[in-house]
Amino acid sequence: MADKIKLFVNGEEVEVEAGKNLIDAVGAVGIEIPHLCYHPALGADGNCRMCLVGIEDGRPPLVPACKTPAQEGMKVLLDAEHIKKIQHDVMEFELINHPIDCPVCDQAGECKLQDYYMSCDQKPSRMTVPQVTKNKKMDFGGGVIHDQERCVVCGRCVRFLRQITKTGELGIINRTDDARVNIFPGRPIDNRYGINVVDLCPVGAMTSSDFRFKQRVWFLKKASGVCHGCSKGCSITIDHNKEKNKDDIIYRFRPRFNGQVNGYFICDEGRLSYKSENENRLTAAFIGKVEREISDVLTAAKKELEMSKKAVFLISPDASLEQMVAVKALAAKLGATLSGYSDGYIKKGDGDDYLIQDDKAANRQGLLLLGIDTTKESFEKAVSEADLFVNFASDLSRSYEQDALTKLLTGKKTIVCATHESAFNGQATITIPVRSYSEYSGSVINCDNILQRFEKAVTKNNELLDICEVAAEFGCPLQTPAEAYAELQQVIGMLKEYQPATIPAEGLNLNDSEAANVTA
Amino acid sequence: MGAKVKTIERRGSTLTERIYLIEIFKGMARTLRHLVRNLRDNKKLLVRHYPEVQPEIPARWRGRHRLTKHDDGTVKCVACFMCQTNCPAECISITAKERLDDKAEKMPASFNINLLECIYCGYCVEACPLDAIRMDTGIFSVTDNNRQSFIIGLEELLTTPGAYSEEDYKKGGA
Amino acid sequence: MSLLDIFMIAIRVAFSAFVPLCFIAVCVWMERRGAGFFQDRSGPNRAAIFGFRAAGLVQNAADGIKLFFKEDLISDHIKHKFFFVLAPIIVFFCAVMSFAVVPFADTLVLGGNSYVMQGIPMDVGILWFLAIAGFSVYGIILAGWSSTNKYGILGGLRSAAQVISYEIPMGLSLVSLLIVYGTVNLSEMAQFQGQLLFGFIPMWGAVLQPLGLIIFVIAAFAECNRTPFDLAEGESEIVAGFHVEYSAMKFAVFFMGEYVAMFASSAIIITLFFGGYQIPFLNTQALIHLAKPVAFLLMIGLPVVMYYFAGWIRRSNVSHYERENDPRVFEANVYIKCFWGLIAIIELLLLAILLMQSGGAATHIFVALLQICTFLVKVTMMIFVYIWVRWTLPRFRYDQLQKLGWQMLLPLALLNIFITSAVVVALG
Structure with missing residues (x-):
């Protein structure tokens, strides 16, 4: 220190x-x-x-x-x-030229100028001359919309694009009360971190075209989460809200400061990945193509598990450590082969040297740490020998073409626990909807071996089962989250000193003590 | 404190009052006088023969809501959510959208008030920075056959006219 | 037993069974319209059949039909469904039964045989009333308890405590009355009150026992659960008390029981203190002698009364707002014509009395009818007092209620007994 x-x-x-x-x-x-x-x-x-x-x-x-x-x-x-x-x-x-349009300004409620007016000023304006009017709505590109009137010319956005992304799309032109932030003609903001200027802007001059006018910020409930967009696992704040008579919906992700992982920023892709938490979700359980009660479906799935001679489990690399531990314990109990095959999650060459990683799986290090096999050969071999294939939320469509997948799974019964609708679900014998990462709490390990804990943010009206709960239903020896965590403490020695609630917000760096373990 | 204090004499301590029956008879005589008066001439009943005779609603009455318009007929509301935030009954639900006619940045895409949940407190009117929502329609009786029709939307709110002149409304202290 | 005997038994039983029931409608109507007029509003007067409102009586029919066709609901949490259903029946039955001993006319003498005009001619008389009226509180306690509801049980308990507190002063005030009358038989009491005190004051219980009257009336109010003693309902603090879980006809039976009880206790008060069926200054013997003059006076008096009544109807039954061809004027004319028709029939009957030989059966029946009418008029006036009190006085607080019962009424009733006994002994 x-x-x-x-x-x-x-x-x-x-x-x-x-x-x-x-x-x-x-x-x-x-x-x-x-x-x-x-x-x-x-x-x-x-x-x-x-x-x-x-x-x-x-x-x-x-x-x-x-x-x-x-x-x-x-x-x-x-x-x-x-x-x-x-x-x-x-x-x-x-405030001389600041338009006092707080009621329509999206920043209202999290605006520095508003806060400081309340704490430092609280006086009416003495200006008698009309305010300088500027451009109220400029599309800067990259999902950023700028209001020149509200701008206090602090230059944060300009400095961000020059210092951090080193793209320098923005500049301040003119002087005095004519000074305004603008892009260079014909060169909109074009980088993968551009929307961070919206968070940086202390006032409402920069607004995100995605979040703009969707919700007033004071309605939003905040929960600390971890972005599952790539293996970097940036710390985020999940802003969600359950409006009256509607479902709990995520409105935006914001970066949450984490010095070990992402600093103050996140990439635009991760920021907008909240949409997949709201859209295209699987909410109903199916046997074949017939929608059934979840209890009936679970009973049918248990029967299938009992009847099968040899089963293969596939666990998603996005799953939390607790889920992995639970599924691993279940596989051990049932004598099933457990695979973590997920090559499709890796997009070669997509990463950069800042935050974005090639590997789009949030918890691949967890798979490795728990010693779950991830090779394609062993996965396909196991599938070909088995008569039952159980997929725990892994998106196989990333790894396989539809035809190849059909070919691989012909003649086998399939149980799919899925978070999202996909063509593969339709082929499954049994489909069980499970929660996605904003709906459960858990821990993941990012590409730098930093273990982070995230909390449950969203509570849907129609609450789905967590993978841990599904595993418990199937007869997993680890029945409760506490048991799963205790098991996890056995595997990761560093966790022994912590309870789920006491894991620090910036995460635990496993490199310090667990390096040897991980490679094993 | 500027309030006037009026001291009311406490009754009930004299003997006649303590006997109680005498006071009861006095009270009964009073009610009987009312009965006899009303029986002799039932025009003296303090009753308004609603619905044939409609009440006069003063301008300050908080009736059903409406949304005001600019002079050119466009909606005044900028979807700032102040009314929704302030509403203690949570009966207002708004969705905002981009406004393209340069009057403001935002406008409501939908503006629903659930009249069954509304408590007619007038906080929305109070909260509105633009005098866009008012409760001056003079509509005091909201009736219908199904719950859904009590959720009134943008169209109905905008088309309902105010029942009073601007002058009278302003006189009400708005 | 002759046919006439059987007929007379049927008549008297039917009278004491059905008149209270018929009076439910009258009571409810008086209560609601009366409440309205006491409070300067009009009360329910809108329900109509073909535009005929019958001054709001149609509303009773409408409510009756509504209650009859409502779903008969017994909530799942009610364990003792039998008692739950039994409770309103007890209340109603007791109320009807308590009226059975009240004489509504003097003994009718037809062809040498005497016929008692009483539902159940019994010597126990007033004791029957005390017993049955006291029993009706079981219905309320049972209702409160079987409702499995906090408010219900509170209402039932309040009612129980209240009845215990007020039965004692009631009974004691009766003791002094019994000392005066020297009998418990209600018929004999009524006959006693036909006498005159000092030759010009009707010897009514109210005159002989003013303190007894006050105590008895207060206690009777409490027994009926009427304001200011309706703490068993206490809607401001215990919602509706004992009948909070009751709906539809079960509630209606409670409701009707309350009004029948009010009618019965009015009848008892009338019989004990206001001369029963006696017309002041004209006891039965005098009436039989003066049947023709009385009939003649009535023949003159009735049209005069009707004339003013018709004028009142015409004035009152109009729409109170601008209305073309006011249908209520037509309505009023129909009512007036109906009433005149009724008067015409009565006039014819009275004429028949005048033409018949005096002292015969017709005269006796005429006198009996006259006494029945007197009785009903008196009872109606007493019911009016009930309603009048209800819409004048607020409800007691519970401790005030108990204080009044034990610390005021009980000592006063005892004092009354001592004074009465002393006077009776002194006068020999």
């Missing part, structure tokens, strides 16, 4: 980390210094002047906190009258 230094804020001594600027250092101990343009990932810019703080006995007496490193014995003034006056004046200045 970094060195600690002591300094004074409003006369009270606090201990903060050394080597950080004042906003971060003091913010880490829960004292917020208002700021608009500064962002920890983008560094200090110092253009908004909102973070001006007083330094007692300092030269100069007034400094921007974002540019000032925390130093031993510093006496920071935050609540002095003159500092409040400065904050108030800056706010008034920012």
